[in-house]
Amino acid sequence: MPTPLGTPFTFFYALVLLATTVFAESADPALVGRLLSASSTDVVNLVHHPLLVLAASGLWIAGSPLSAYTVGFLLVLTALERRVGGLRTAAVFALGHVLATLLTEVPIGVAVALGRLPDSSLVRLDYGISFGVMAGLGALAGLLGPWPRWILLGAVGAMLLDDFLVFADPISAWGHPAALLVGIATWPFVRRARRARVDR
Template identity: 30%
Template sequence: MIQHKRLREDRPTLVPARYLPGWDLAADLASRPGAATKARVALAAIARLRLAPLYVAAVLGVGLAIDHVAGPGARARVVAASSTNVANLDRHRVWTLLTSAFVLGGGVEPLAVVQLMLLTGAAELLLGRRRLTEVFLLTHVIASCLVYAVLRVGLRHGWVSPAVAGAEDVGTSYGAHAIAGALAWCLPVRARRVLVPLVLALVIMPFAGDRSFTTLGHLLSALIGLLAGWQMLHRPLAGRLRRPAARRGDRPAVYAFGAARQARDALIAVLHLREHRLIRLDDAVIAWSDRPGGAGARPYRIHERETRDLGVLDGALAGAAWGIVAGTLAGRPLTGLAAGAAVAAVVAGLHDAGLSDALVERAVRSVPPGQAVLVLLTDPADRPRITRVLARAGGAPLDPAN
């Protein structure tokens, strides 16, 4: 693998969140004069919300139906059947991992519904519908499985009361805490420095005072949400393993820049095009060399920032998440967690996904030390558009083979 080193100026993040959908709205609001014009822009953006209102309407509809139509007895049965507790999951009632996100345990509370709408609506505007769905539902499922695993261990060793096995465990709070964490991490640095500690404090303090499975689930959900926000900035293209481009016979596009910061800003522009589905982008890597090596060393010391390839820790976390879900389905959550983390960590460490290191190193060697390259794996039909956009950012196409 290419040798990595973090530069002080690039430590906060690889890719600022400006490629996310919400930054288009922020830029539009900043460019409009007058409060009335800004209000019209904001209202137009709110009118485009689809997923958040549908989800909140579904939760509200289910809550009103079981509160005012079905009656108290039926409501208790619905909540019991939808709870992601040990009793249900031990009986392989895995559908509760999804249905529990649509049932409110304490009944419909108008303030809670409004808060859920504001939170999910903000997430849809900033992160987009796909990321909102992934963060909310996946965190709800994974956090429920983690709590189930902890409770099973506690019940086996007598650390918790046997009554916990059949306790109510429904609601939207797991997904909501995850969305809060992801939003806090994806906001500008100044806001992040305040909101990330605030999100952590709001889940750590209740857990320290009342170590119940509910506060544990909230803590785990917030941590997963923060990790999701971190990945959106550091691994914006991560999600699936790919064979290196050189093995597929493809020739990636390479662009040279005067500095790593220019290349990073260019990458944001390319990610913005992808976000609006104007191009297809399978992989992207920023790389540069800052000084020659010493005697007997390589000609250049290579630094690399990847947007897709997962490291060992990334792989272990992803494998643990999917492993515990699979383990819950099989009735062995901790076994699934350990096996998933181990297998994914080994695969991530051995597999060079996306653009190969050899190709990136060859691209860096084709420019002088101190300059940077942006290597993209895209559809050849999209390259004229990408070249025009990157030319405005100071990028010049080059052929690393020459």
């Protein structure tokens, strides 16, 4: 589990998520709804204030506070941070969060512009930590031995395939594998960081 000295990025980010979760559960629902809408990385918000919503959308937990992605956040990011450090873990998380968001939302904007989707597709609630967690998981897999790596990626791949078959949320169905691939793409980066920490 994260600790303030051993894994400060994960620990303090978890405290922020705890605070926003408590706020979302106890504050006026209308206020919470407005804040979530303002934090959503839908096409309209990305066009008008992209930096704000890309940052704010990662401050909320979508769904249950005890969801698989919340547990994954604690376990995966703690394990990654212990191996590569807080700054690199934050970079992997942010890269997955931002790139997967853009890879899912930009095509929606293009499809609306081409008349393939209705204008209502431009505004939706899209926030949470799942893309960053998937990127962290992909990065962590590159630091494991061959058997644990492929078992982990196989289990995650089966979960993502199930998401595609259910297809309840197309954004998540496409965004999660994109974020996982972003994490896998960081293997050279995280492996160098791991070697540097071991050599010290």
